[in-house]
Amino acid sequence: MREKYEPVIGLEIHAQLKTESKIFCGCSTRFGDTPNGNTCPVCLGLPGALPVLNREVLRKATRAALALHLHINHESIFSRKNYFYPDLPKGYQISQYDRPFSEHGWVEIPTSERNATGQAIEWRMKRFGITRLHLEEDAGKSLHEGMAESATKSYVDLNRSGTPLAEIVSEPDFRSSWEAYDYVQFLRRTLLYVEVCDGNLEEGNFRCDANVSVRLKGAEKFGTRTELKNLNSFRFLQKAIEYEIDRQIEVLEAGGRITQETRLWNEREAKTVLMRSKEDAHDYRYFPEPDLPPLLISEAFIQAQREVMPELPEARRRRFVAEYGLSFDDAAQLTDSKGLADYFEAVVKASGNAKAAANWMLNELVRELNHSGKSINDSPVTAEALAAMIEMIDNQTISGKMGKDVLIEMYQSGKAAKEVVEALGGAQISDVEQIRAMVEQVVAGNAKQVEAYRGGKTTLFGFFVGQTLKASGGKANPQIVNQVLKEMLDS
Ligand SMILES: [Zn+2]
DSSP states (O other): GGGEEEEEEEEEEEOOOSSSBOSSSBBBBBTOOOOTOOOOOOHTTOOOOOOHHHHHHHHHHHHHHHTTOEOOOOOEEEEEEEEOHHHHHHSSEEOOOOSSSEEEEOOOOOOOBBBBTTTTTOOOEEEEEEEEEEEEEOOOOEESSSSTTTOOEEEEEOSSSSSSSEEEEEEEOSSSHHHHHHHHHHHOOOOOOHHHHHOTTTTTTTEEEEEEEEEETTSSSOOOOOEOOOOHHHHHHHHHHHHHHHHHHHHHHHHHOOOOEEEEEEEETEEEEEEEEEOOOOOOOOEEOSSSSSEEHHHHHHHHHHHTTTOOHHHHHHHHHHHOOOOHHHHHHHHHSHHHHHHHHHHHHSSSOOOHHHHHHIIIIIIHHHTTOOGGOSSSSOHHHHHHHHHHHHTSSSSSHHHHHHHHHHHHHOOOHHHHHHHTTTOBBBBHHHHHHHHHHHHHHTTTHHHHHHHOOGGGHHHHHHHHHHHHHBBBBBHHHHHHHHHHOOO
């Protein structure tokens, strides 16, 4: 049944722009402060208070727009979006409407469907259009004591009122829940790279809504869409869209019609539930904000931001594949954050071994970081320290197996590789003469096995290797042990 239909999905993201103060006043944007402590007549919406635009918001918005290939309008207009809500004391939100800050953007990103265990099936590149990125102020926050209907008390915290938001609206270009999932992940990563948003879903500074409809395959007209809100994790977003596609197809197949409405994701029951229907949808009565002049952005202003743009994650991923010969997955993981990618390149620069740098980071270091809840920026093992350890393996001072223990000890103690190796009982033995002496003893002490080996029982070779390694306390370089043994037994 599902095969007959094609889902059509559009996404709206509210990203809080990272600034010290709010968009139209000097109040702090710090999260978690005493409720209503960071407020003033402007963000409380007191009569007569006038908004003044924060210039830093424009720098951040410009970088976000450039990263998403958006055209920045040299002139845009702030408009009032009127609606009533307890956490919106002015009775309107200052936003942008018919002349937004920027429009006509796109991203081209890797995306893949997932199998039942959540593994990517096949990555391919796909381009998604971005309709616009505009600026607006956030509303306050309502907190309810008790559950929704039976709430006994409600509180309003206006600390969030007036924090700067970039609303990023996509084209309805997504055809599956996983495309939507990959896009929002990508967008968050990009905004973190250009340092314009913290991307913290729990603190609400990166929020996502989805518009979902279905149509018969081949049909040109879009079906009636529903809007999904409150998707406060990437997995919830994906699951809610998936559920909504199935729900709509079921309604249509039963001969019903989809009604335009807003629905919420209920994670406990794993389904979307009705929040409000179109009948009580808002008419926002937009009009130009009389207290703010048109917003003028010069080419020089844009250029100044263009010059401080870092390499973007997708470009960097591709370069990692081309320049260091990494696999798609390794390159994707290493460019997941700017910190991780910078660390990787520092290790490569110091060690000259990209493959080893990727392997040690992704197999060992990232696991240790996850265990201790640290980010790469707080890693007790610096890039230079990891590079020094990789060099000790490359020049056979220690074995790769020893390296694992050495790295864990470096991580826990913060000591350098050399120190740790000495403390663990010395380096690997690579001296051929020293190893030959050990091999000679093993051969002399196992005459029967030597005879059997020379008589054709070559599987005994492993036995001699094991005996020699044991005699060395595990420190003999296995490659050299192999060589010496071959020479001696086969002679
Ligand atoms: Zn204020």
